[in-house]
Amino acid sequence: MSTAAVDVEGAVERALERHRTRPGALLPLLHDVQHELGFIPAESVDAIARGLNLSRAEVHGVITYYTHFRQHAPAAHAVQLCQAEACQSMGAEALAAHAQSRLGCAMNSATDDGRFSLEPVYCLGLCASSPSMMIGERVYARVTPQRFDQLIGALEAGKTR
Amino acid sequence: MSAVATVYVPRDSSARAVGADEVADAIAAEAKRRGQPLRIVRNGSRGLAWLEPLVECAAASGRIGFGPVQPQDVAALFDAGFPDPAALHPLSIGPVEQLPYLKSQQRLTFARIGLTDPVSVEDYVGHEGFAGLRRALQMQPEAIVNEVTASGLRGRGGAAFPTGIKWQTAMRAAATPKYVVCNADEGDSGSFADRLVMESDPLVLIEGMTIAGLAVGAEMGYIYVRSEYPDSVHTLEEAMQAARAAGYLGDNILASGRRFDLEVRVGAGSYVCGEETAMLESLEGRRGIVRAKPPLPAINGLFGQPTAINNVVTLASVPIILARGASFYKDFGVGRSRGTLTVQLAGNVRHGGLIEVAFGVTLRQVLDNWGGGTASGRAVRAIQVGGPLGTYVPPSHWDTPLDYEAYAKFGGVVGHGSVVVHDDTVNLAKMARFAMHFCALESCGKCTPCRIGAVRGEEVIDKIMAGQDTERQITLLRDLCDTMVSGSLCAMGGMTPFPVLSALNHYPEDFQKGSDHASRRNPQKPAAVA
Numbered sequence: 001m002s003t004a005a006v007d008v009e010g011a012v013e014r015a016l017e018r019h020r021t022r023p024g025a026l027l028p029l030l031h032d033v034q035h036e037l038g039f040i041p042a043e044s045v046d047a048i049a050r051g052l053n054l055s056r057a058e059v060h061g062v063i064t065y066y067t068h069f070r071q072h073a074p075a076a077h078a079v080q081l082c083q084a085e086a087c088q089s090m091g092a093e094a095l096a097a098h099a100q101s102r103l104g105c106a107m108n109s110a111t112d113d114g115r116f117s118l119e120p121v122y123c124l125g126l127c128a129s130s131p132s133m134m135i136g137e138r139v140y141a142r143v144t145p146q147r148f149d150q151l152i153g154a155l156e157a158g159k160t161r
Numbered sequence: 162m163s164a165v166a167t168v169y170v171p172r173d174s175s176a177r178a179v180g181a182d183e184v185a186d187a188i189a190a191e192a193k194r195r196g197q198p199l200r201i202v203r204n205g206s207r208g209l210a211w212l213e214p215l216v217e218c219a220a221a222s223g224r225i226g227f228g229p230v231q232p233q234d235v236a237a238l239f240d241a242g243f244p245d246p247a248a249l250h251p252l253s254i255g256p257v258e259q260l261p262y263l264k265s266q267q268r269l270t271f272a273r274i275g276l277t278d279p280v281s282v283e284d285y286v287g288h289e290g291f292a293g294l295r296r297a298l299q300m301q302p303e304a305i306v307n308e309v310t311a312s313g314l315r316g317r318g319g320a321a322f323p324t325g326i327k328w329q330t331a332m333r334a335a336a337t338p339k340y341v342v343c344n345a346d347e348g349d350s351g352s353f354a355d356r357l358v359m360e361s362d363p364l365v366l367i368e369g370m371t372i373a374g375l376a377v378g379a380e381m382g383y384i385y386v387r388s389e390y391p392d393s394v395h396t397l398e399e400a401m402q403a404a405r406a407a408g409y410l411g412d413n414i415l416a417s418g419r420r421f422d423l424e425v426r427v428g429a430g431s432y433v434c435g436e437e438t439a440m441l442e443s444l445e446g447r448r449g450i451v452r453a454k455p456p457l458p459a460i461n462g463l464f465g466q467p468t469a470i471n472n473v474v475t476l477a478s479v480p481i482i483l484a485r486g487a488s489f490y491k492d493f494g495v496g497r498s499r500g501t502l503t504v505q506l507a508g509n510v511r512h513g514g515l516i517e518v519a520f521g522v523t524l525r526q527v528l529d530n531w532g533g534g535t536a537s538g539r540a541v542r543a544i545q546v547g548g549p550l551g552t553y554v555p556p557s558h559w560d561t562p563l564d565y566e567a568y569a570k571f572g573g574v575v576g577h578g579s580v581v582v583h584d585d586t587v588n589l590a591k592m593a594r595f596a597m598h599f600c601a602l603e604s605c606g607k608c609t610p611c612r613i614g615a616v617r618g619e620e621v622i623d624k625i626m627a628g629q630d631t632e633r634q635i636t637l638l639r640d641l642c643d644t645m646v647s648g649s650l651c652a653m654g655g656m657t658p659f660p661v662l663s664a665l666n667h668y669p670e671d672f673q674k675g676s677d678h679a680s681r682r683n684p685q686k687p688a689a690v691a
Contacts, residue, residue, distance in 0.1 A: 023445075024444050024446040024464070027427070030429070058447070061448055062447060062448055066428075066448075067430035067431065068388045068429035084599075085350040085508070086350045086507045086581045088595070090508065121389060123389065124390075125175075125356040127351045127352070127353055127513070129175055139392070
């Protein structure tokens with residue numbers, strides 16, 4: 001996805017329309033922009049800052065502080081593996097090693113074709129069914145390497161669910 | 162069967178994460194194929210994680226369970242007679258409420274989870290819902306605050322501060338408007354009680370916040386939910402809409418002339434935003450940087466106004482206190498830890514899940530009566546209680562009652578009650594290193610002991626594990642931990658040393674070079690464990 005192909009101006013305008021008058025509007029607004037565009041492009045910062053009467057530094061500071069906000073177009077499927085204590089006790093590290101070799105990309109990077117990215121996440125609240133992971137907004141628990149392969153295989157084959 | 166059979170399939174993310182949606186679809190498809198009319202209710206989770214997806218059938222005597230059900234089991238279930246509750250199938254677990262795991266609990270805050278459709282106001286009211294709010298609407302603010310104070314309720318998010326005192330401070334503050342803020346940034350590994358409330362009984366949180374609003378004089382509340390919980394956000398939004406439509410939220414609550422409304426705000430992946438002042442910064446649209454206290458948020462909080470900030474489970478415990486009275490709630494528990502603790506049993510354990518019991522239960526009882534052993538079948542070696550900032554509790558304290566004061570006495574932390582079990586393949590030096598690593602990742606950066614200390618802590622533990630000048634490095638690590646405990650602004654830097662020092666004190670052998678339990682004890686591959 002190139003940024004030229006997306007309607008950055010429109011996305012910011014729509015988000016401002018919804019949130020401008022709300023106290024503490026910046027996070028809800030950034031969530032909406034990211035929801036629509038998949039990320040928060042650098043060229044949106046100026047319009048957001050003007051719309052909320054903030055400095056560009058304040059907006060940039062918030063975007064870069066929170067790991068959830070992305071500054072670049074994401075992979076089609078963002079795979080987040082929980083690496084926190086409860087999942088570690090159930091083999092999260094081994095699962096991470098498996099995931100990296102199955103997808104052929106390291107943690108905090110994406111596959112060459114841009115279809116999958118792999119990131120650690122610290123707790124999905126499924127600690128009694130560890131190890132867990134999230135793909136997009138869907139969570140999976142009791143993930144074995146076999147189940148991981150099945151899920152990735154289904155996504156590769158284009159089955160969404 | 163005369164009437165249409167009712168089948169329950171949970172919609173909570175702990176059920177969806179192991180295939181509940183697919184199971185619900187498969188049940189609907191199979192019923193259709195067989196021409197059997199069927200009503201599927203997407204209920205909340207009972208909190209028995211290992212049985213999810215736990216499918217239940219309504220019977221005259223209660224509910225009969227089957228679990229864990231996978232889509233491929235559905236046809237055979239129907240062959241065995243399902244949804245007739247008398248169906249016999251290898252996945253039958255009988256009457257759900259008779260399961261020892263549930264029967265031995267004292268579910269007060271979580272009385273409804275799994276029983277009701279989480280977003281049905283009718284279902285909620287049918288199970289004692291809004292009784293607390295109805296009573297609160299007849300009371301003066303002071304009386305509500307006094308009731309909460311008398312119940313002995315303390316902050317369930319971990320800090321255990323008396324809820325009534327906090328509310329009193331906000332109530333007495335003169336400035337208006339005031340706010341109620343629910344801290345639903347449940348970032349601690351091992352804890353999932355907040356998530357269960359939001360996804361399995363969100364109306365109890367809505368009721369609790371409304372009562373808090375009446376008590377402190379706030380007309381607006383915010384629920385700050387972490388972005389890692391999309392299901393919680395959706396379920397809360399649905400429940401808020403239903404509550405508004407039924408007159409339990411809005412400009413004129415139950416025609417009382419009182420006003421209270423709520424808004425969900427979504428975090429963005431910052432652990433430290435679970436600290437209340439960082440959360441306020443985030444709600445105000447800034448980086449989640451911790452504020453120095455004072456001023457107390459109860460006096461000068463959100464947008465500079467008086468704000469009652471409470472954790473999800475704390476607020477969800479308020480309705481039953483108002484409905485049944487302070488003394489009912491206070492009768493549970495020990496010492497100054499009154500009411501119930503929501504033990505969240507997690508990690509390497511066969512029967513993980515939510516265990517709500519009176520304070521005073523011991524870790525050994527939790528393991529023996531509920532845990533069912535480790536998932537790996539190996540011996541338990543260490544248990545971390547109270548989240549990533551809690552200590553690793555060695556076997557010598559497994560008989561100490563889970564009580565805030567009893568734990569504090571040996572340097573432990575009950576916190577929110579999460580219990581993460583590790584088997585004998587765990588290396589505690591590695592876990593200590595992880596604690597420092599996590600602090601380095603998540604530190605907001607405001608104070609030096611946390612921002613720099615965590616990075617140095619990781620390096621020092623690396624040297625210890627490599628056997629470089631071990632004794633001196635251990636002295637250095639203790640010194641560093643001391644600085645972090647005494648010099649940090651909030652619990653992130655101030656408590657990261659807790660797991661580190663407990664690992665070092667109770668499992669010193671793991672800090673010797675080449676001490677790798679994983680290789681020494683020849684374990685089975687953990688990931689291969691079912």
